[in-house]
Amino acid sequence: xxxxxxxLIVLVGVSFCIGCNEAPEKPADSQQxxxxxxxxxxxxxxxxxxxxxxxxxxxLSATSQGVETISALPVAVPHRFWSKIDPDQGIxxxxxxxxxxxxxxxxDQTTFLLGEPILVRFQIEFSGDGEWEIDDWFxxxxxxxxxxxxxxxxxxxxxxxxxxxxxxxxxxxxxxxVFSSQVPEIHYLPVQQYCAVTEPGQYEIFCMKQSMxxxxxxxxxxxxxxxxxxxxxxxxxxxxxxGGANSVTDFAKFKxxxxxxxxxxxxxxxxxxxxxAAAGEDSTHENHRDQKPAIRRAWRYxxxxxxxxQMQEWNRQYTIYEGHPFQRFYIWEAADAWRSDPTTRAEAAxxxxxxxxxxxxxxxxxxxxxxxxxxxxxxxxxxxxxQGHRPDRPTSQExxxxxxxWKEWWEKNRDSFVKQVP
Numbered sequence: 001x002x003x004x005x006x007x008l009i010v011l012v013g014v015s016f017c018i019g020c021n022e023a024p025e026k027p028a029d030s031q032q033x034x035x036x037x038x039x040x041x042x043x044x045x046x047x048x049x050x051x052x053x054x055x056x057x058x059x060l061s062a063t064s065q066g067v068e069t070i071s072a073l074p075v076a077v078p079h080r081f082w083s084k085i086d087p088d089q090g091i092x093x094x095x096x097x098x099x100x101x102x103x104x105x106x107x108d109q110t111t112f113l114l115g116e117p118i119l120v121r122f123q124i125e126f127s128g129d130g131e132w133e134i135d136d137w138f139x140x141x142x143x144x145x146x147x148x149x150x151x152x153x154x155x156x157x158x159x160x161x162x163x164x165x166x167x168x169x170x171x172x173x174x175x176x177x178v179f180s181s182q183v184p185e186i187h188y189l190p191v192q193q194y195c196a197v198t199e200p201g202q203y204e205i206f207c208m209k210q211s212m213x214x215x216x217x218x219x220x221x222x223x224x225x226x227x228x229x230x231x232x233x234x235x236x237x238x239x240x241x242x243g244g245a246n247s248v249t250d251f252a253k254f255k256x257x258x259x260x261x262x263x264x265x266x267x268x269x270x271x272x273x274x275x276x277a278a279a280g281e282d283s284t285h286e287n288h289r290d291q292k293p294a295i296r297r298a299w300r301y302x303x304x305x306x307x308x309x310q311m312q313e314w315n316r317q318y319t320i321y322e323g324h325p326f327q328r329f330y331i332w333e334a335a336d337a338w339r340s341d342p343t344t345r346a347e348a349a350x351x352x353x354x355x356x357x358x359x360x361x362x363x364x365x366x367x368x369x370x371x372x373x374x375x376x377x378x379x380x381x382x383x384x385x386x387q388g389h390r391p392d393r394p395t396s397q398e399x400x401x402x403x404x405x406w407k408e409w410w411e412k413n414r415d416s417f418v419k420q421v422p
Contacts, residue, residue, distance in 0.1 A: 057224050058095050064104035064123075069252040072224050073098045074214050100128040105207045105252035113261040113269045114200050115306035115391060117298035118191035119291065120149065120207055122250070123184055131180045138212050142297075144187070146210050148248075149194035150236055154202040158236055159195045162301060162336055177289065188294035193301040200260045206233050209250040222246035267387060274310050300337045305329075305365050308338075308372050309389050315340050326377050329369065348377050349418045356406045359399035364392050367399050374406060378417065382406055 060071040075095055102125040112118055126132075138145045140163075151159040179185040191197065191205065214220045226234065226245035230253075238244050261269065277295040296314060299307040312327055324342035328351060332339035343351070351373070358370035368391050375381050382405035386393055394402055 055220055057221070058098040059224060060099070060101060060103065062102045062104045064106040065108075067104075067106065067252055067254060069104045069250055070225060070228060071101075071103045071250045073101065073249055074211055074220065074223075097128060097130070101126055103209075103250050105250065105254075107254055107256070110254065110256045112256060112258050113265060114197075114258055115261075115302060115304040116258075116269050117273055117295050117302075118197070118256070118258075119294055119298065120189045120191060120205070120254075122147070122187040122189065122207070122209060124179070124186075125184045126179070126181050128181065131178050132185075133178055134185065136212050143193050144189075146212055147187070147189055147194075148206075148208040148210065148237070148242055149189065149191055150206040150208075150233065151191065151195040151197070152204045152206075153199070159197065159203075161240065162192070162194055162196055186289045188289070188291050190294050190298035190301060192298045192303075196303055197258065198303050200258045203256050203258060205254040205256060206230075207250075207252045207254070208245075208248050210247045211249050212247075214249075215247040220247075223248050225249070225251050263386070263390075266390070270306065270310075270388070273307070277310065277314075302338075303331075303365075304391050305338070305369050305372070306389075306391050308369065311338060311340065312376065328373065345418050345420065349414060352377065352410060352414075352417075356403055356410060359394065359403040359406065360396065361399075362396075367394055367396070368392065371399075371402065378409075378413075380409060382409070 054075065056075050057072040058075060060073065062069055062071070075098065104123050104125075106121050106123070107119070108121070136146060153159065177183075177185070189207075195205075214223070223246055225248045229245055229248070229251055234245055273295055277292050277299075296311075299311055308329055311329065315327060324344055326343040326345075326348050327340040328343045328348075329338055329340050331337070355370040355373050358366050361367050361370070368389070371384070371394055372389055375384065383394070383398060383402045
């Protein structure tokens with residue numbers, strides 16, 4: 001696929017006229033003649049130049065799965081668009097072209113189990129001729145900051161952002177691709193990468209897309225969506241230093257239910273998302289038009305540890321190197337996400353005593369993470385009488401009983417564990 005890099009060339013034409021009147025020669029008899037009448041100068045009209053498009057907004061509205069997305073698209077900002085009439089020339093979107101877009105936020109489900117990936121899809125469809133590239137994105141912490149997702153519980157409390165707004169990490173894989181009426185632009189957004197979801201309950205999700213071009217232009221008129229969005233959402237945007245709603249181009253609201261699961265529901269949920277993350281051919285693992293990478297990002301950025309076994313299996317091709325037979329999972333504070341480090345047997349032997357101690361930790365996540373590592377690294381199991389990995393097991397009482405058995409086993413097998421050939 002050819003990727004074009006258009007540039008905008010501005011020609012400034014300046015028209016001017018230089019007129020010169022020479023004084024008449026004196027007659028030979030040295031008598032001064034009357035001055036010649038002035039010659040009328042014909043003014044040259046200024047060169048015609050095309051006036052730029054007036055700065056403003058085109059308002060749109062579209063509904064997907066019963067949820068309305070309201071949009072306002074800026075006119076007279078640079079875009080990468082090619083018409084089929086002149087396929088090599090990048091042009092600005094005209095108001096007529098902008099009205100041919102259909103932009104929607106949507107969710108395939110609105111009831112989730114605690115720990116289940118929550119995905120929002122943003123899709124741009126076009127009913128006209130032409131192609132475009134994504135040229136309005138900004139990546140920090142491996143998420144597109146042109147998207148904003150806010151979440152509020154049934155008591156009116158806003159869930160914290162997953163990242164400190166001041167301490168941020170640069171980087172991330174920017175989106176790419178060429179889109180048209182036959183190829184819509186799609187972004188899958190894992191809510192867990194934006195909001196700290198830790199409890200079951202009823203929630204409202206507010207999804208927004210903003211224009212970086214408008215955000216960087218202090219002279220551009222504010223988005224009309226600023227007058228259509230709920231006042232409490234506008235207030236939260238300002239308090240979070242998101243810059244308000246002056247550059248917001250799209251807005252939608254969802255209501256979801258996150259519920260506590262039964263063991264059978266949990267088993268089915270884990271299998272469902274494991275299958276979805278592995279279905280079909282896999283594209284690059286940071287392709288944001290593909291649902292599978294978004295599912296795995298939801299695993300990584302979740303504050304639960306439900307998918308540790310799946311992350312371990314997926315990471316084998318990236319993190320298992322010669323001499324490093326294990327993976328150690330932990331929440332990396334810099335990115336506030338699950339991270340796995342390649343680990344040698346000697347290093348694992350240093351961590352195992354702490355994992356044994358964590359079997360009696362107060363936190364369910366700490367206990368289950370410790371027991372996950374002990375079983376994965378040693379291939380031993382003591383008192384694990386439930387199916388697979390569970391974020392709520394072992395309980396405190398189960399952990400106390402396990403701890404005795406694990407301490408006894410480690411005392412007898414530490415040396416052989418370190419010396420064992422992978």
